[in-house]
Amino acid sequence: MTPDDVAGFFARRQDLDPELYLELDFTFECAGDPREAAAHLCSEQSTAQWRRVGIDEDFRPRFAAKVLDIDAAPRREFSIPVAGVAAVNVHAVRVTLAHPHGNFGPRIPNLLSAVCGEGVFFVPKIPLIRLDDIRFPASYRAAFDGPRFGIAGLREKLGAHGRPIFFGVIKPNIGLPPEPFAALGYQAFLGGLDIAKDDEMLADAPWCPLAARAALLGEAARRAAAETGAAKIYLANITDEVDRLIPLHDEAVAQGAGAVLVNAMPVGLSAVRMLRRHARVPLIAHFPFIASFARLPAYGVHSRVLTRLQRLAGFDAVIMPGFGPRMMTPEAEVLDCIRACLEPMGSILPSLPVPGGSDSAATLESVFRKVGSVDFGFVPGRGVFGHPGGPAAGARSLRQAWDAIAAGVPVSERAAAHPDLAAALKAFGPH
Amino acid sequence: MTPDDVAGFFARRQDLDPELYLELDFTFECAGDPREAAAHLCSEQSTAQWRRVGIDEDFRPRFAAKVLDIDAAPRREFSIPVAGVAAVNVHAVRVTLAHPHGNFGPRIPNLLSAVCGEGVFFVPKIPLIRLDDIRFPASYRAAFDGPRFGIAGLREKLGAHGRPIFFGVIKPNIGLPPEPFAALGYQAFLGGLDIAKDDEMLADAPWCPLAARAALLGEAARRAAAETGAAKIYLANITDEVDRLIPLHDEAVAQGAGAVLVNAMPVGLSAVRMLRRHARVPLIAHFPFIASFARLPAYGVHSRVLTRLQRLAGFDAVIMPGFGPRMMTPEAEVLDCIRACLEPMGSILPSLPVPGGSDSAATLESVFRKVGSVDFGFVPGRGVFGHPGGPAAGARSLRQAWDAIAAGVPVSERAAAHPDLAAALKAFGPH
Structure with a gap:
């Protein structure tokens, strides 16, 4: 990703309509630049290729997950040995993302696919990640019955x-x-x-x-x-x-x-x-x-x-x-x-x-x-x-x-x- | 468990009808005696209390999961730090269990509950465990359609x-x-x-x-x-x-x-x-x-x-x-x-x-x-x-x-x- 590409996956809370987004807290350990890793985390779980070849368009404003908060601390190595990612320039990172639920709607399998799927656990240079918490806006919760009793x-x-x-x-x-x-x-x-x-x-x-x-x-x-x-x-x-x-x-x-x-x-x-x-x-x-x-x-x-x-x-x-x-x-x-x-x-x-x-x-x-x-x-x-x-x-x-x-x-x-x-x-x- | 209790969860392959059992390969890390840990693993995933209070009976011959093979090697500490179990006398263990599928039948949710459930991930002194493989006898497979094409x-x-x-x-x-x-x-x-x-x-x-x-x-x-x-x-x-x-x-x-x-x-x-x-x-x-x-x-x-x-x-x-x-x-x-x-x-x-x-x-x-x-x-x-x-x-x-x-x-x-x-x-x- 170019620095511009990365910037397209960051947003300020006050610029987003909170009813359109789930909030997700992740902790992860990554190699390399934590901001770039966080941008990849957003890209992979939403619009991984945000324009067609040869067409000037950008699906990110409506469809991309976006980093709201990020907090990174260097650490010497990954806390659990993992395959496939060299432990170079490792950071422990906390992020909060805004994920547009209109990408999939109030359906549990599609929710799980987006927030616990390939786009979370197969992000370049993030071998260790945990979905720590999730918050639903009223517009999303309204589609669910919850307990009857x-x-x-x-x-x-x-x-x-x-x-x-x-x-x-x-x-x-x-x-x-x-x-x-x-x-x-x-x-x-x-x-x-x-x-x-x-x-x-x-x-x-x-x-x-x-x-x-x-x-x-x-x-x-x-x-x-x-x-x-x-x-x-x-x-x-x-x-x-x-x-x-x-x-x-x-x-x-x-x-x-x-x-x-x-x-x-x-x-x-x-x-x-x-x-x-x-x-x-x-x-x-x-x-x-x-x-x-x-x-x-x-x-x-x-x-x-x-x-x-x-x-x-x-x-x-x-x-x-x-x-x-x-x-x-x-x-x-x-x-x-x-x-x-x-x-x-x-x-x-x-x-x-x-x-x-x-x-x-x-x-x-x-x-x-x-x-x-x-x-x-x-x-x-x-x-x-x-x-x-x-x-x-x-x-x-x-x-x-x-x-x-x-x-x-x-x-x-x-x-x-x-x-x-x-x-x-x-x-x-x-x- | 007494040594007798432990022995009741071990069996020889030739003494069991293979059509009545799934075979499960686990690797785990435990504190204390590996044989006792393996017996607990069997007990917890099958008949955790194998007799009523005050009644002379034993449900283990028909209903217990049983250790067929075990192989244990001492190691200095758990490979991943875990809560709740002191790292005393740690072993890395490989076991093969025979699990009687008649306990639950050819139903996927009940299978998962038995072999990936509380009886696997909450066994005393086994904080780290992985279900490595599973083998089904013909009698069990016969209930499933498999791919149509x-x-x-x-x-x-x-x-x-x-x-x-x-x-x-x-x-x-x-x-x-x-x-x-x-x-x-x-x-x-x-x-x-x-x-x-x-x-x-x-x-x-x-x-x-x-x-x-x-x-x-x-x-x-x-x-x-x-x-x-x-x-x-x-x-x-x-x-x-x-x-x-x-x-x-x-x-x-x-x-x-x-x-x-x-x-x-x-x-x-x-x-x-x-x-x-x-x-x-x-x-x-x-x-x-x-x-x-x-x-x-x-x-x-x-x-x-x-x-x-x-x-x-x-x-x-x-x-x-x-x-x-x-x-x-x-x-x-x-x-x-x-x-x-x-x-x-x-x-x-x-x-x-x-x-x-x-x-x-x-x-x-x-x-x-x-x-x-x-x-x-x-x-x-x-x-x-x-x-x-x-x-x-x-x-x-x-x-x-x-x-x-x-x-x-x-x-x-x-x-x-x-x-x-x-x-x-x-x-x-x-x-």
């Missing part, structure tokens, strides 16, 4: 106010037929679980068909609700081929599921958006595949970008890697994702953040303090279903821990009079 | 035998209305292109509607075929929301598209499988998003895994990052992906590999030598549409280069008598 709707269905929502992943996750599987869920409902869920890997398997499971767990939820006086939801995993999502939703709901789980990336966010227009119960996202591109600070896509897209696509709750070393996710990143669920987004409702991973009564207080509000879901697996007293005792231990926290009493102190809580702390707490 | 079918449609298939990405990719866009394609067809394609970022935009584009390019293909006596295909990008794929396919084909392009990951492989059952023309894959998890040797998913899945899902051709520094992909990895398209896969037809990236007449011979056969697609953008003599000259330069290669004449020598080829070598060759 959101946090308030979920609370309403459960009659659960002023506290976290207690999910539990029925375990053993793989291998049980419907009857004993539902029996475990029923026990956990009696103990105080709000939502008993399928594992994200348990779908419509011949050894545990979804219809049979939903019928039994729907019945378990109704019986437990009658016995406890509290609403209960069976969350059925309908993750399957795209053309089975709607039939499985209908079948699971008809049998008794009160919400459905979809593995967002494996199914595809676009299919979720399609399901959202049809679904009559809350949609809950699970996170398989996302870590494959979201774990490393220097490369890939920040997980909050996916959180925002899951909310836009219509998930009422987003299960995400939570706190604690098991999930290998920095605390700041978990909080970024929680904020992406909760912060204002025009008319798009908030999604319930459900940070998960090796939780139990022993981790509830710490998760609550980190989240900083009661607007979250708590989703143990073994912490309920591996409790030495069984699932009812496991669920009771959660509620006992929460009662202590709500009363301002130390959880360990409350355990003295509550053997289920004491057993949970002993089995799952720090040793 | 494959390489032979594409060659038949084009009457193109014994040579590469010449694609070209019409440029400027973003910004042109249908008429001048189609005029460029027509010129390139006349010059000798087999397939003129939309850029992967150009979909059904209001400033260049797919229906209008397909009508004009379909007509251009017909006229060029009549004038040159050679079949021509307009490849229409129908990447869009999942529920628009089939309508857009129908509309594009009715107007004149001879094949359709889908960005595989942004749309989702499951939606592609759905489209495959309906489509009446070849399906061509493009690669946005894949690099976000496939570039780094130490983390993510090897691109050939995605190539195999794209073939299984039904793509007749797979456009992939090709050779040359621009694509930042090691040559061995490009060749792995090409083999994944071509090698025997039971009744699943081969897909045409289309390694792409900054190609032109100047790179054709080198790509052909690396591929080692004529069974590939060649897909320049600027190399045709940025040719100083225009698209017809750009396309002619490709065919002239191929004629030289086929005749065993050095391409540079042939250029002496062919000004379009000479101009291409001057514009795009090494300086």
Whole structure:
């Protein structure tokens, strides 16, 4: 690129109509001039050849992505060794780009193709890059439905106010037929679980068909609700081929599921958006595949970008890697994702953040303090279903821990009079 | 895990029915005992809690993933700094696992959830892991259609035998209305292109509607075929929301598209499988998003895994990052992906590999030598549409280069008598 070519990919915010652009934050490491690298990043993700041969025209004013801000610092070498780019004159760079969404419109696959595609990950002299964040103007958001129920709707269905929502992943996750599987869920409902869920890997398997499971767990939820006086939801995993999502939703709901789980990336966010227009119960996202591109600070896509897209696509709750070393996710990143669920987004409702991973009564207080509000879901697996007293005792231990926290009493102190809580702390707490 | 628990996740190949298992190759870096880490990897991706509390049962024989081979070497520290795992007693490990596909069945989203999900990327003490390869038994493959046309079918449609298939990405990719866009394609067809394609970022935009584009390019293909006596295909990008794929396919084909392009990951492989059952023309894959998890040797998913899945899902051709520094992909990895398209896969037809990236007449011979056969697609953008003599000259330069290669004449020598080829070598060759 000539210096003039480079200049054509820079703009001042005040000169652009903000409603016409997405804002994208990238961090990258490049060889050579950072301004030229940033211009290539814009060119490759929008109008890579902005005029025909022999014709005096320029598509950049309307169609080019443009650099709004850039901040570059020299560094000795790339932070991860990479093929194909010599580490000469390396810089670590932060840029904010304005990307004209009229190039592709409010369509998730086309959005992903533009902002996570060849034009991002194959830019000359930028071997390492991460899409750190994305912001949508009202004009773009307006095309999306977002959650149908959101946090308030979920609370309403459960009659659960002023506290976290207690999910539990029925375990053993793989291998049980419907009857004993539902029996475990029923026990956990009696103990105080709000939502008993399928594992994200348990779908419509011949050894545990979804219809049979939903019928039994729907019945378990109704019986437990009658016995406890509290609403209960069976969350059925309908993750399957795209053309089975709607039939499985209908079948699971008809049998008794009160919400459905979809593995967002494996199914595809676009299919979720399609399901959202049809679904009559809350949609809950699970996170398989996302870590494959979201774990490393220097490369890939920040997980909050996916959180925002899951909310836009219509998930009422987003299960995400939570706190604690098991999930290998920095605390700041978990909080970024929680904020992406909760912060204002025009008319798009908030999604319930459900940070998960090796939780139990022993981790509830710490998760609550980190989240900083009661607007979250708590989703143990073994912490309920591996409790030495069984699932009812496991669920009771959660509620006992929460009662202590709500009363301002130390959880360990409350355990003295509550053997289920004491057993949970002993089995799952720090040793 | 106790040593007994660990042993329950190991097996000998000869003790398993190979038809019941996928084979997965992983490389990972772990802290602590590599055998225990490998057992956790199996447990987390299959039956994470393999018995109910207080019941003497074991789901592992039928439902557990099992280690078949393991090979571990100590290393000083993790190759990439990671959060949450202390670098104590680090090993670099290669394992092959047998994963029982009956856990989820022949469904792409459930497959991805099991082999690229929480049970792979959130395993205790394994912060860095890559799924390197996957092998399917006949019993699993049998549920998939694979390509309808494959390489032979594409060659038949084009009457193109014994040579590469010449694609070209019409440029400027973003910004042109249908008429001048189609005029460029027509010129390139006349010059000798087999397939003129939309850029992967150009979909059904209001400033260049797919229906209008397909009508004009379909007509251009017909006229060029009549004038040159050679079949021509307009490849229409129908990447869009999942529920628009089939309508857009129908509309594009009715107007004149001879094949359709889908960005595989942004749309989702499951939606592609759905489209495959309906489509009446070849399906061509493009690669946005894949690099976000496939570039780094130490983390993510090897691109050939995605190539195999794209073939299984039904793509007749797979456009992939090709050779040359621009694509930042090691040559061995490009060749792995090409083999994944071509090698025997039971009744699943081969897909045409289309390694792409900054190609032109100047790179054709080198790509052909690396591929080692004529069974590939060649897909320049600027190399045709940025040719100083225009698209017809750009396309002619490709065919002239191929004629030289086929005749065993050095391409540079042939250029002496062919000004379009000479101009291409001057514009795009090494300086």
